Amino acid sequence: MNAMLDDAGITDRGDCDPLLDVRGLKVHLRVGDAIVRAVDGVDLSVRRGESIGIVGESGSGKSTLARAILKLLPNVEFAELQGEVRFRGADLTRISDGALRELRRRNGFSMVFQDPLGYLNPTKRVGKQVAEALGGKHDGAVSSRVQQLLAEAGLSDPAELARRFPHELSGGMRQRVMIAIALASEPALLFADEPTTALDATVQLQVLETLGRLHRDRNMAMVIITHDLGVVAELCDRVYVMRAGKVVENGDTIDVFENPRHPYAAQLIELSTRHRRGSTPAETKAALSTEALSSGVAR
């Protein structure tokens, strides 16, 4: 642990629980003349080694929530930004830039995004980009660590792969490179924003398996942001259902899926599971009767 983190108030020595504790987070953005209440009073916590899911449809604020927590919202005009985000005991909303950098560099948090091509440098070989995440010069020790990370992300023949450019890889492989980069800082908490949405079904399952394995083997906490309840069912211990900037339901994944209390959560789960049984139009109409049509859909 270094002095910068001590100054920031991170007294955690691997025993701070919950790892992440968000209280009353509000992110209101100014868009033109309008104010968008993207995140509107959210409480959320992640225990050490736990995996949670944040689900919601587009515009529900789930990605903004994650980006606000990780301080990845540059160049936006906040109408209001308040609340408390405690990570390993320190309030991220007040942390210095240096300490934030330190958290990103080592044992803090990392993030994996939906579209790996948008985050990988097209002009640099994959191995070099992983090495940059390690922060060191590109010597022998680094290159063996790079290969180790690529292998851990589920890529076979990492030595050969490290010499490739991103455009030479398939979508699933690119996402695994993103995962390798995210692992370079040995994060205590990994955020994944729609990590498998752009992938084919068979590849999706493989990448989810890899994330599940890393979560278990490294005792790494995960926050999975997704619109797909199947992904939550596969990976997450607990789930938060978001709608219009608010958490409408949260709890143990099995409890929420089997006994949803909020009608919107119940409807999402109903729609996600119904196809498996086949459906009739009448049933779908009933599920969509008033709630969905009145809000969310129409502006």
Added chain:
Amino acid sequence: MTAPILEVRSVVRTYPSRGSSGWRKQYANAVDGVDLDVNEGETLAIVGESGSGKSTLAKLMLRLEQPSQGSVLYRGVSLDKLDRKQWRTYRRDIQAVFQDPSSSLNPRMRVEQSLGYVARRHGLAEPARLRAFLAGHLAAVGLDPPEQYLTRYPHQLSGGQQQRIAIARAIMLEPRLIVADEPLSSLDISIQAQILDLMRELSRRMNVGFVLISHDLNAVQSIAGRTAVMQHGRIVEIGRDIFDAPAHPYTRLLLEARLSANPREARTRQGKPLRTQPRDELSAGSADMLAASHGESAEATVTGKT
């Protein structure tokens, strides 16, 4: 059963692509010998992963692409041999709905202009009655009150509303068949359900047929009569009961890869191994991976066409 409205006969569509060095010219068959009948009024789904050729097949049906070999027949006549009159009825009878509704609507036209253009072009309504005609079709796709939507630009509509406009534009012409290429994948799940309901209703009320191209087996299962499974440009399996009794290993693999949305059945959470081995992109040779990224088929042939 009446005669097929569209027949796809041994169609091959070849695209040039570059070799791994970037110099040598290679060819890839995006569609590689497909035979398919689309019957009047049926909902036929075509599923497969990216690069399987399903979108190319849709374009061939819409004559947005020409087959390299073979032919597509509309009511028994090859698409490149239609006379003027047949061509006009083909253009009315077969309509298209695409994945991204915002890119298939002109951003500089109000809904009224976009739809009105089609209506005038095909002489669907008297100029004086045009507005009422358009409003009627917007109401038919569940946009209510319709007058409110006529004056909007596409960017003022949500994705689901835009997709409804695209469907309204297609059904105005009272087509016999709508080829819908991934009409659901850019939409939220509750809106997907509404669009699927709309398609069911149109099929029941007007006996419109659909060719539904999708990678989402769950969405397809609830609506399709027959489902065709494509892999590497070929149809490996087609039938009504591929969900209950998949015959081809690739179909089984796709069904297996569906996430259950039931946490008690979750495989990865419990660290369970997969029951079937998915297409292994990791252990495949580098040439195959390169080929895959260029949309070529990694396997030379697919056996067991059923």
